[in-house]
Amino acid sequence: MREASLVIDQKAELGEGPSWDARRGVLYWVDIDGFKLMEYHPSSGRHYERKLDQHVCAAVPREKGGMMLALRDGFYTYDLVSGEKEALIDPEEDKPGNRFNDGKCDPLGRFWAGTMAVERGTGEAALYRLNKDMSLDTIFDNVTISNGLAWTEDGSMMYYIDTPTKKVMAYDLDAGSGEITGKRTAITFQEGSPDGMCMDQEGMLWIALHRLGKVERWNPQTSERLETVTVPAQRTTSCVFGGEDLKDLYITTARGELSEEDLRKEPHAGGLFHIRTDVPGTPTYTFGG
Template identity: 45%
Template sequence: MIATNWQTVTPHKSKLGEGPVWDDRRQRIIWLDILNGKIHTYTPGKDAYSFSETGQLTGAVALTENDTLLAAMENGFFEINEATGTSTAWGDPESHLPGNRFNDGKCDPKGRFWAGTMQMAETETTGNLYVMDVDRSVYHKLSDIGCSNGLAWNSRHDTMYYIDSPTREVAAFDYDPETAAISNRRVILTIPEGDGFPDGMTIDAEDQLWVALWDGWKVIRVDPDNGSITAQIELPAARITSATFGGPDLTDLYITSARVGLSEEELEKQPLAGSLFVIRNVGVRGVQGVRFGR
């Protein structure tokens, strides 16, 4: 049984909430407001909320072994030292594409950081998917992406799941953990028109995918072996963007949402749009995300 008793984490509402990451060392949730360039943090055990500003659009962050953050932002990859408030540029593979920005990203089982881009105007498929190895070298993996989004790897480390949102597809690739090679793309799920677009994604300890649906009002649990939807969580906001597991036992599901692009009438009907939601003891355990440089 999947619990659905959601609650909001803080009163704050993001314009484009995204990229939730659970910090197991500090027992806190980190999430982003991409368009406002903000990194939010909340520590449940202390009821402590804070945020910092990056100064540019910020699509994804990952934890590192050095307890800094690795961020994929409008102008490339940056290391962010929260203690000092400083950021250090680690390179920009798309300096020749000023109309693009980084969107979602996540570390693979070997501690490499995968992150993809999208065209900010969202009129052309100029996005790409990259992987930054632990030595900071960056490799191009996929082209012709509309809006690079969710990433996940299974427990056997032989399959990578990936979402390019405009395709409405959740795809799987054969994945080699030693070389980061991906191949044999196949579609495991297509979201029908009218049901929203697949956005961010996470995976649980039973190798089931949790996919956020933009304009779909929900998160769905998907069996990647047959594409069946085995559970869903309905939420009071249309633009659900991503999810991750957190809490001491990784049994709480944190879900981000957005309010960007909604009319005043829609916002009146969705006063909680842009909130970070949590469902305590959701019924399954998650998998702790990997830190960069593992």
């Protein structure tokens, strides 16, 4: 068992949604409750933050430049230079008590992002897919807290987490049509709450376990836990591979809702953490629209 080390002592209320931009050598991540989009440059150690006007729930690089965002009230484009954002679509205008949560792009460049009820209502959320032509598909409804997403590199399988189920579900995915079939349970957790995740080039899943201060590597075919990385912050939220060789695993954490006593024990909660891995990860896919 190894421990991740602190990279940025950000003290994010709800650090989440890391993505790696290989073109720029930059890690993006968000503070959902702090309304911030953040940018870390490992080559220089510089770290920047941009304050927005609402919850920033997920951020992914765009092939044309700039970013795609899932904000509290829907999908947006975002210009990193001007700071201007453009609203595209809000699929839950009729649900003001919901907000977006985790999201990322699949190997074909489509942006998947799901929602959650802020007051933690059960089954009130959904998972959506923004296609490259800016059309929107509803993938699942009856979701509670939409979270981790991962795909095999050939796009033939997808893994998905609705956190309160304590399960990672597996699906067969028709890469062309986007149709999902063959729903089955890949992993069931007895402890902790599975949150964000990513995949390595051996097809293994790295899963952040919220409230346990861990990221675990699992074989989704055999449901076997292979490795555990501890994090000195119990509210681990997500992870992503970065670096030139994709062996830098970056881990996001949160500090919101922690008591003063907890914060004394975990002074770096809400920070960005890092560990080197033996196996390279799959890349962050960019939005193709």
